[in-house]
Amino acid sequence: MNQMSNKEIMPRRALSSSFSRKSIFKLLALLLIIIVFLIPIYRLVWMSFQVDGSLSFANYTTILQDGKTWSVLHNTILVVLGSTAISVSLGILLAWLVAYTDIRAKKMMQFFIVLPFVIPSYISTLAWTQFFGANGLYGKLMSMLPFATEEINLYSMGGIIFVLGLSHYPLVYLLSVSVFRRIPREVEHASRVSGASGWKTFLKVTLPLALPGIASGGLLAFIANLDNFGIPAFLGIPAQIDVLSTYIYQQVIGFGPSAFQRAATFSVILGVLALLGTLVQWFLLRKSKRLETTVEDKTPRIFLGKWKPLIEVGLWCFFFITSIVPFISMGMTSLLSAYGVDFTWENISLKNYQFILETSPKAKRAIGNSVQLALVITIVGVLIGTAFAYYRIRKPNRLNQLSEMAISLPYALPGTVMALSMIFAWMEPIPGWNPGIYGSIMILFIAYITRFLILQVRGSITAVLQVDYSMEEAAIVSGSTGFSKWKEILLPLMLPSILSGAFLVFLTALTELTVSSLLWSSNAETIGVIIFSFEQAGYTTYSTAMSSLIIFLIILGFLLLSGVQFFWSRKVASKQ
């Protein structure tokens, strides 16, 4: 009798102790999330209300009375609206063509469409300036024409709008194309049978159904254009055109008497704008999921007939001019022995590459730093991000949901705002105690993890969703739990998606500019910072050489990743 009751109690005791251990673990995780992801933002907001150590609205009132503020806001609105208009029209047009018509080689097109998304925007900017530059390909091509053409100056409002618009149309494209494909064709057929013509069907049925998706993509482009630092920094600062993101940067760099408070106040304004955008975008995206079907219909609905070759040639010209030619221009500049000389055999040399890879200690150090940062962030991200994604999907609860929102907050905020909040949070983690994190590479590690963890979490969530829970249950029933379950069942199925997330994190961290431009210190430079400072100092041959090198590495990484994913999926498929 006695033994029996003991047996009954024992497992319950074990259970209860693991329960309490679990709740301690949960509490710690929660505390960590609050400290890492939320406190910095709180400190930023708090700083914007500080004047001489006391709480006040004075920062806001002085800023709003400053004429410069209004000119910056005016520029920002103009730049963001203009570039968003370009992004939205290009994105919708391409999405509709790819989703609805029978043009060929859609996979190849998709690759070129996504390309501006993968290449850091400041590198694209550099490429465009070389294309339109004094000795660039554009001038050469135009001089062949019989009539004189006007020179195009990218260092202008129009230039910023143009490059921003071209850099962010993939966002609109990606969201719209899946919405277009998810509209069931019967719904359009029903409208035709009811007597509406093709055009009327597009207006009354297709467009209203696609609108939430398109609007959500448009808002994403809006936020990206608002947040972007690289493009207005490369094009706007030399021309003295300031937008919010670059103005905040200049405030911090300028070190005025109340620089931090002013920057914090501007950051709060910019941050609120960006978060509002994100909120509306999120709401619209949820609404667009209301479509009854979730299957994407990839067969063409509209046959272009005799127009097809013409449209295809037009599209390929567009891709060639926007995605290849500027980078060729940049590559050409990087091979010149001196900036401004003609591109002839005598003037071609590899000495710029030799300079950045051998001679310049700063450049070498920056490459080392960025690679090291990217590698560490990627590994830490894969471990923490996948673990979190697993719990988020398998044991969904309020706490997980809120934690995900907290983790995504630093990424939703503009880079300059986020970097500033890092300074406030980690310069003196406990008020009065400065361990020297700010001013060393440590601050970059912390900032990158805070900002980019969500990218890995999203990649890993996709991965976890791909493995149906029943597969895991089958593994458990077959007697495999813990380590062997992960090694033999979960990881093989999840790896391709985890790798995509990891690749994105690695690439983003490797080429990051915005955050590091505010957080770098000597001995802790990054690739982005070095390219930016070369360009600002007028060493264009060095900055183009470094950028060309990065493009080359990105292409290499892309091929490597698709190769791994290809062989892995074949291996998994053949095992089934």
Add this chain to the structure above:
Amino acid sequence: MSIKISQISKQFDQFTALKDIQLSIEPGEFIAILGPSGCGKTTLLRLLAGFLSPTAGSIEIGESQVGTAKRSLPPEQRNIGMVFQSFALWPHLNVKDHIRFPIQHHRFVPSALKKNEAKRVEEVLKMVDLESFADRMPSELSGGQKQRVALARAIAPKPELLLMDEPLSNLDAELRMEMRNEIQSIHRLTGATIVYVTHDQGEALAMADRIVVMNQGEIEQVGTPPEIFARPKTPFVAKFVGKANLVKGSWKEGKFTPESLPNVQWQDNGIEEGMKNQGYYPARPEQLQLTKDQDIQNAIPAVITSVQYQGKEIHYLVQALEQEWSVHADIFDKFDLGEQVYIQLKGAVVKDRVKV
């Protein structure tokens, strides 16, 4: 409205979906196009609607030619209504808007109807019994209600031709039975010509005036439901519609003798010439009975391989003459698995009375 389909063929790249289809449909007729998936029935319907154009041949609806290889009228210029398998409701419009849409856009709507739009909407809502759901969105409706909206939208502009693409296959069994009545009453009320595509022979038999059985892009047989069921002209129709056992053998002077059983003779109870020429006797499961009495004449020895109790009857599978036979017996004829039995034709008892 009459329809005339002449020598229609449809080719998709290398694949031939329809071969030389010939069919005339009378005004007000309810035609069911019946066949397994991939037989070309949906392609034929899409040609009628104008979503596809034929590779060869011509389609006439009413007086006018609507589709040839050279020129094909788009769907909105044909006087048709259509019900889709997936309902195809517009998620952003409510029930009333769905009915109003074709009244506003259809170019064949009588002007009296267009003027009294609101009245017509009410009328149609009443026909499909959805008066109290007029302001609901599609996401707030059940499957059966969605199907009623789809029907209402199709009939609202009073089209003379209604096309239906497996409209009941997304509903559960009980609802399907109910909707059959609904569709029949809509046919009576509107007097429209209906072309109804289905793979369910029960639906075709229950509702259609005439059935067109299709297989591999060709028409196998056209006829009234009793003709198709009781007097199939091809082995495919016998198997697909009547679930008949196809017994191979030879016909001599109106008598059938199965292969390898020269002593057995089955009488002709109305087998079509085509079947006779191919040396088949189609015997539907309910036309056969099983017995243990080995002295009986013209019986075929068999072994029971499967027994399924159905309540009203018992379904047996038996092995005889190197093929599997399906026999439906009443519940008093009980046999066990593996038992030796004899298959007998019920011919004397059930003689199908077919008026041709």
